[in-house]
Amino acid sequence: MARKKRGLLIVVSGPAGVGKGTVDAALMAKHPEIKMSVSATTRAPRPGEVEGVHYFFRTKEEFDRMIEENAFLEYMHVFGMNYYGTPKAFVESERDKGNHVILEIDVQGALKVKEACPDAVMVFIAPPSLKILKDRLVGRGTETQESIDVRTAAALEELKQLPKYDYMVVNDVVDEAVAEMESILCAELVRTSRNTELITKLTGGETI
Amino acid sequence: MARKKRGLLIVVSGPAGVGKGTVDAALMAKHPEIKMSVSATTRAPRPGEVEGVHYFFRTKEEFDRMIEENAFLEYMHVFGMNYYGTPKAFVESERDKGNHVILEIDVQGALKVKEACPDAVMVFIAPPSLKILKDRLVGRGTETQESIDVRTAAALEELKQLPKYDYMVVNDVVDEAVAEMESILCAELVRTSRNTELITKLTGGETI
Numbered sequence: 001m002a003r004k005k006r007g008l009l010i011v012v013s014g015p016a017g018v019g020k021g022t023v024d025a026a027l028m029a030k031h032p033e034i035k036m037s038v039s040a041t042t043r044a045p046r047p048g049e050v051e052g053v054h055y056f057f058r059t060k061e062e063f064d065r066m067i068e069e070n071a072f073l074e075y076m077h078v079f080g081m082n083y084y085g086t087p088k089a090f091v092e093s094e095r096d097k098g099n100h101v102i103l104e105i106d107v108q109g110a111l112k113v114k115e116a117c118p119d120a121v122m123v124f125i126a127p128p129s130l131k132i133l134k135d136r137l138v139g140r141g142t143e144t145q146e147s148i149d150v151r152t153a154a155a156l157e158e159l160k161q162l163p164k165y166d167y168m169v170v171n172d173v174v175d176e177a178v179a180e181m182e183s184i185l186c187a188e189l190v191r192t193s194r195n196t197e198l199i200t201k202l203t204g205g206e207t208i
Numbered sequence: 209m210a211r212k213k214r215g216l217l218i219v220v221s222g223p224a225g226v227g228k229g230t231v232d233a234a235l236m237a238k239h240p241e242i243k244m245s246v247s248a249t250t251r252a253p254r255p256g257e258v259e260g261v262h263y264f265f266r267t268k269e270e271f272d273r274m275i276e277e278n279a280f281l282e283y284m285h286v287f288g289m290n291y292y293g294t295p296k297a298f299v300e301s302e303r304d305k306g307n308h309v310i311l312e313i314d315v316q317g318a319l320k321v322k323e324a325c326p327d328a329v330m331v332f333i334a335p336p337s338l339k340i341l342k343d344r345l346v347g348r349g350t351e352t353q354e355s356i357d358v359r360t361a362a363a364l365e366e367l368k369q370l371p372k373y374d375y376m377v378v379n380d381v382v383d384e385a386v387a388e389m390e391s392i393l394c395a396e397l398v399r400t401s402r403n404t405e406l407i408t409k410l411t412g413g414e415t416i
Binding site: 124126127129130156159160162163165166167168169170179180182183184186187188190191192193195196198199201202203 | 332334335337338364367368370371373374375376377378387388390391392394395396398399400401403404406407409410411
């Protein structure tokens with residue numbers, strides 16, 4: 001991850017239980033230049049939650065104003081529930097510093113982000129098989145049979161959206177999944193489409 | 209470079225003196241599953257050249273028949289000169305075995321290959337600057353001033369074609385260039401578009 005330039009926005013989706021959080025945390029532990037996007041929400045902070053770290057806590061009025069100001073990459077509001085959204089400002093300022101931003105988000109939100117930000121890198125973290133995903137959910141020991149069935153059915157629907165993503169990382173062995181994420185970032189940084197300034201410099205701005 | 213499946217075709221271009229051969233050789237030394245494409249030619253073998261290793265040596269009649277049989281990914285024939293071409297059979301059989309094939313070729317040939325083989329990965333190896341490329345050519349000590357000027361002018365024309373490639377690897381430090389090539393290969397292997405079978409298996413072929 002050499003050359004200093006605008007950082008990447010990496011959108012990461014994947015079914016519950018696939019280990020997105022584990023992979024992303026391991027990746028960030030190795031690369032301090034990778035940051036996790038911080039969401040805004042209208043829900044109240046829980047004990048220990050820190051403003052700007054876990055969430056940006058906003059009132060409903062503040063959130064509505066941000067929507068009007070087009071300050072979100074995407075947001076979600078189910079009637080009668082709390083709002084959640086991805087503020088543009090955090091993502092943009094980190095990318096401008098040359099940092100990469102990971103945005104963990106469901107498929108629906110991911111597709112909205114891709115529309116708002118066509119240069120986002122879309123990564124889907126997939127289980128080796130649906131059977132293994134189900135076994136992992138069972139292994140947690142915290143899910144009811146009904147919840148496992150609901151999550152497995154939801155996972156199948158999400159997996160069907162996989163072709164809309166650029167890359168699929170199968171989380172079988174975490175270290176291998178992390179290495180694949182690193183390769184994706186490195187390869188995306190050397191895409192010609194992300195190096196137009198360098199190309200211009202090579203072909204024009206120089207005397208031979 | 210985990211999962212065993214159809215290998216990649218990596219088209220590598222770059223100006224004379226940029227160090228394509230050095231980067232590719234270092235990459236292949238680390239990864240025996242990467243093979244160099246072998247060209248066919250009508251020119252006579254030079255001492256030490258081995259059939260099927262350095263070239264496939266063919267008569268003009270054999271070459272013409274291969275053209276008729278659509279047996280080339282691309283070929284070039286300048287009137288009165290020898291023919292050169294990239295036989296499909298070698299590339300296909302290696303890719304079917306799960307090996308990756310590197311094809312070092314000029315920009316014109318590269319674009320023909322991309323047309324014949326849209327899933328080819330297009331990599332341009334660029335110098336850090338035109339000045340450095342020129343210095344390297346001078347440093348060889350084997351080029352006349354005229355030849356250096358011709359090559360530098362040709363390099364500038366080739367660099368202008370850079371946006372037609374998927375990736376640009378700047379060959380400043382060879383090991384870094386090799387690492388970038390490795391990342392490109394790894395990332396391309398986890399592209400969703402190259403994993404349709406796996407996606408079908410995940411979403412359909414299984415019982416939950």
